[in-house]
Amino acid sequence: MNLFVFCVFCPFLRVSCSNPLSHWTLLPNVLVLEVDGTWGDHQLSCLAEDSLHRDNQTRDIVWRKNGEEEAHGNSYQVRLVESLGGGNYTCHSKDWSVLNHTEVLIMQHQTNRRRILEKPEQEDYLKCSAQNYSGEFHCSWTWHTSRVGKVAFIKARHVSDDNSTLCSVDASTQQWMCSSAHGNFTCSVDKSGNSISCQDKQHCPFAEESQQIHVTVYVKTSQFLLESYSKLFFLSEIVKPDKVRIWKVNTTVVEWSYPSSWNTPYSYFPLTFQTFQLTLCKTFHMITSALSLLCKFCCWFIFIKPAEF
């Protein structure tokens, strides 16, 4: 009835009646409602029609939202306004046992205002890097200071497979897997909770990279808001060699070798190195005896980058 009255007035209020604009299942029992901030409703069902006829327990079903008793009956109208309406909706039988549950996550439609992650200046929300060409990479981010977030879903695929990739999570290992005809990625959330590590299983370090990688991280808050953040890149664009291994250093000589995480053979994956030594120490040496100590910390700088092919 409420919905009816509301919709009758819609043309006059000039607001959309179709809130939520869309809904989709992120994971089993996790429903995403894409909202535009106006008033709206979405109906949840506790038990599917076929299981209802078997049991006839409709009238005894009790709905709870985040544990608080809300309504009776098999269906429940989630009320939406602004970004409210998300929650863990559980339905219970007479004896309080859980019959089913639906976690409703709210996603704001086409909003420029991002609320869950913070964007460092001059950078993207997601910062991705790889230490070599093996197909493994990491993406990290910064949570908004006033929000506690969690990863809700991870998608990693090649751009050409955007519409044909299936992603799922292995609940026991917390490994996210995305597979398509051409690729196979696995990702996991790092212990810190603010980064993921992914591996492109089909990646061949010796071949020319023809397809960009497309990573999307869905994050949710404890208030059941959902946002997605994406990044597109070639591995070669994000490769950043790790630190060199230094074997010997004195004031005139420094000896090092390739980072242990760099690809072999080095002849095929060459790095270029640039060094310079800070020579201030000598000057200091002559000034005071106290400062001559600094001489022991003579600085060598080694710049390292993949050689241009």
Ligand SMILES: *[C@@H]1O[C@H](CO)[C@@H](O)[C@H](O)[C@H]1NC(C)=O
């Ligand atoms: C439980 O709810 C989900 C939606 O979250 C629905 O797909 C599923 O069919 C329901 N389970 C049963 C047994 O009705």
Ligand SMILES: *[C@@H]1O[C@H](CO)[C@@H](O)[C@H](O)[C@H]1NC(C)=O
């Ligand atoms: C359940 O309800 C349907 C129609 O409301 C009825 O035909 C059926 O006999 C009922 N089943 C049980 C087990 O009570």
Ligand SMILES: *[C@@H]1O[C@H](CO)[C@@H](O)[C@H](O)[C@H]1NC(C)=O
């Ligand atoms: C929602 O409630 C169900 C049933 O109590 C529980 O299994 C599930 O973990 C809850 N989900 C969240 C996100 O709290």
Ligand SMILES: *[C@@H]1O[C@H](CO)[C@@H](O)[C@H](O)[C@H]1NC(C)=O
């Ligand atoms: C994927 O589908 C969307 C719309 O469904 C379309 O706009 C887009 O071009 C497709 N992308 C690819 C790579 O086919």
Ligand SMILES: *[C@@H]1O[C@H](CO)[C@@H](O)[C@H](O)[C@H]1NC(C)=O
């Ligand atoms: C992707 O990897 C999984 C597990 O390693 C494997 O079972 C599957 O066949 C692979 N798919 C493709 C397209 O290579």
Ligand SMILES: *[C@@H]1O[C@H](CO)[C@@H](O)[C@H](O)[C@H]1NC(C)=O
């Ligand atoms: C630094 O090491 C090199 C090579 O071992 C040696 O020839 C040189 O004399 C050393 N310089 C100093 C100042 O110790």
Ligand SMILES: *[C@@H]1O[C@H](CO)[C@@H](O)[C@H](O)[C@H]1NC(C)=O
């Ligand atoms: C390649 O780099 C990744 C991190 O990007 C690292 O975890 C992995 O161990 C490296 N591979 C080798 C062979 O060292």
